[in-house]
Amino acid sequence: MTPPAATASPGLPHPDLVAAIPRLRRYARVLTGESSRADDLVQDTLARGWEKRRLWRSGSDLRAWLFTIMHNVHVNQLALARRDAANVSIDADPGNPAWQLPVRANQLERVELLELLQHMGRLSADQREVLLLAAVEELRYEEIASILQIPIGTVMSRLSRARSNLRQLIAEPASALRVVK
Amino acid sequence: MNSAHTTPIPEADVQAFVDNQLTPGRAALVEAALLGDAELAARVAALRAQNAALRDAFDPALAEPIPAHLLAATVPPDSRAARFGRRLAPALAIAATLIVGVGVGWFGRDALIERAGTPTTFARQAAFAHTLYAADVNRPVEIWAAEEKRLVTWLTKRLGFQVHAPDLNAVGYALVGGRLVAGNEKPTALFMYENADKERLSLQVRKQAPGSGEAAFRYAVENGVGVFYWIDDACGYAISGNVDRTQLLKIAHIVYGQLAAADAGAPK
Numbered sequence: 246m247t248p249p250a251a252t253a254s255p256g257l258p259h260p261d262l263v264a265a266i267p268r269l270r271r272y273a274r275v276l277t278g279e280s281s282r283a284d285d286l287v288q289d290t291l292a293r294g295w296e297k298r299r300l301w302r303s304g305s306d307l308r309a310w311l312f313t314i315m316h317n318v319h320v321n322q323l324a325l326a327r328r329d330a331a332n333v334s335i336d337a338d339p340g341n342p343a344w345q346l347p348v349r350a351n352q353l354e355r356v357e358l359l360e361l362l363q364h365m366g367r368l369s370a371d372q373r374e375v376l377l378l379a380a381v382e383e384l385r386y387e388e389i390a391s392i393l394q395i396p397i398g399t400v401m402s403r404l405s406r407a408r409s410n411l412r413q414l415i416a417e418p419a420s421a422l423r424v425v426k
Numbered sequence: 427m428n429s430a431h432t433t434p435i436p437e438a439d440v441q442a443f444v445d446n447q448l449t450p451g452r453a454a455l456v457e458a459a460l461l462g463d464a465e466l467a468a469r470v471a472a473l474r475a476q477n478a479a480l481r482d483a484f485d486p487a488l489a490e491p492i493p494a495h496l497l498a499a500t501v502p503p504d505s506r507a508a509r510f511g512r513r514l515a516p517a518l519a520i521a522a523t524l525i526v527g528v529g530v531g532w533f534g535r536d537a538l539i540e541r542a543g544t545p546t547t548f549a550r551q552a553a554f555a556h557t558l559y560a561a562d563v564n565r566p567v568e569i570w571a572a573e574e575k576r577l578v579t580w581l582t583k584r585l586g587f588q589v590h591a592p593d594l595n596a597v598g599y600a601l602v603g604g605r606l607v608a609g610n611e612k613p614t615a616l617f618m619y620e621n622a623d624k625e626r627l628s629l630q631v632r633k634q635a636p637g638s639g640e641a642a643f644r645y646a647v648e649n650g651v652g653v654f655y656w657i658d659d660a661c662g663y664a665i666s667g668n669v670d671r672t673q674l675l676k677i678a679h680i681v682y683g684q685l686a687a688a689d690a691g692a693p694k
Contacts, residue, residue: 257501258498263497266497268488291496295502295503358482405438
């Protein structure tokens with residue numbers, strides 16, 4: 246018998262897509278900076294994925310494929326939003342990051358992680374995105390370049406800037422926090 | 427400061443080294459440079475610590491429960507929306523309502539399910555039967571798994587079509603046995619499973635009333651019991667238990683796959 250996870254059953258949630266949802270939601274939060282908009286983005290991405298399913302090459306990395314779709318859907322939505330309102334903010338509200346942490350670990354550790362997330366919210370969306378894909382998702386630079394459709398050299402320089410900005414934000418006293426681009 | 431004997435390590439290589447993406451040859455060069463360059467060593471350590479902290483900060487998000495509307499968006503649209511077409515949004519909203527399970531009375535809820543094209547009471551019946559029999563420590567079943575063959579033969583005869591008891595050992599659930607349950611029109615077969623923690627699941631199978639031939643799939647929480655149920659080839663299936671949705675979905679897939687294999691012999 247074929248393993249059930251390998252095929253989609255009519256009428257049932259596709260197991261590979263279900264498995265991808267938590268990572269898609271996380272990426273969407275980093276992109277949008279808002280939980281509610283993030284889940285809308287995930288839903289739009291899944292819908293687009295179904296539309297484009299014939300372009301999916303089986304055996305390749307589904308996560309990277311869906312990330313590419315999500316990136317494009319997000320970029321397109323931003324472009325539309327910009328056309329509608331000239332001054333739409335791309336970035337998260339720095340004081341209120343969308344990526345909330347569930348209560349866990351000890352309190353001190355949690356405070357440190359929360360601070361880290363808040364600092365991350367002060368990076369530009371471009372830098373947050375590349376940092377998530379490289380440091381958290383541990384994707385290869387070539388894969389990131391393909392998802393973002395930029396040269397690999399740009400991935401690496403953007404990543405380097407994101408890292409040094411984040412270090413700088415953490416090192417600064419809280420009163421001196423500012424948006425670093 | 428770089429030691430006088432080594433060439434400076436390019437910034438790109440430092441990044442790639444920290445992300446474990448450097449070729450072994452160039453990684454060895456970085457390793458060598460680290461020994462003689464305390465500043466570089468500190469920078470690499472700090473970058474690695476930053477990576478680890480980011481994973482610690484972001485990984486808990488992966489454990490969050492999946493909202494129903496996103497789960498619904500993973501169902502192949504061909505089977506999901508053949509008849510609803512672009513008017514899929516209401517069906518998804520109904521799925522979300524089922525999960526939340528508040529604010530809508532029993533009757534209102536049934537009306538919503540009916541509009542979504544699924545049986546009105548199967549999930550409820552399944553949840554009630556599960557709650558009733560799973561809680562019975564000594565007599566959850568009429569025929570125990572030791573007589574599985576007799577059990578399957580008997581249920582097949584009573585239901586009027588070939589039933590199978592799926593093997594859920596791969597996910598840690600062993601067959602306890604089975605029983606016959608009264609349904610609203612036709613009798614229902616109930617197979618009970620139990621894991622090492624004595625948590626029980628039940629699979630219920632019955633003939634569907636004519637007219638509900640398409641494959642439908644729903645998740646509902648009834649009285650605190652999670653139920654995945656679907657219709658396939660004129661039979662209704664419901665898997666119920668007090669386990670989280672992801673686990674229940676996984677089990678539902680195994681059951682679906684095994685039943686398809688047993689019936690068709692050639693699953694796609």
